[in-house]
Amino acid sequence: MTLGRVVGRVWATVKNRPLEGQRLLVVQPLTPELSKTGKPLVCTDAVGAGAGELVYWCKGKESSFPFLPVEVPTDATIVGIVDEVHAQRAKANERAC
């Protein structure tokens, strides 16, 4: 999964039928330090995320599983709303593979 922030919403009245009733949220991927990384994308939402919330999302076929038995044509779904992130990177010299 990947960290992100909900930065918008997409409305589409004409769409593939199983998408009806699905919320389409614009998400900006983030690093654990909460800085932007990569480009925004549109995710379906399985947990009721709101604008501005810190979330994490799943990609691929698995992202359609929360909506079964409806086969929703999605490749990215928000699966969690983040309360806290703790990330502590080792200093460069401590890092050995």
Place this chain on the structure above:
Amino acid sequence: MLIARVIGDLVATQKHDSHHGRKALIVQPLNLDGSDRGDAVVALDSVDAGIGDRVLLVTEGYSAMTSVGRPESPIDMAVIGVIDRIDLG
């Protein structure tokens, strides 16, 4: 799979049912020289890995969800091993 290091974790009370009961770790994939390989990701833990551990990360959904015993669930990454040693060359 990828070699990675666990650099943290995240708390999410509101999440998909299949994620409950599993730690969500912040994991940084590594190159062989230990430098960062792309962005850090969120992975469910299937081996009780700790922060700072060097781990084996699977980044494809089917293996990820089966490794945590949750078929047909929205999980696309999981920590599936704690690395003891890597021999190269």
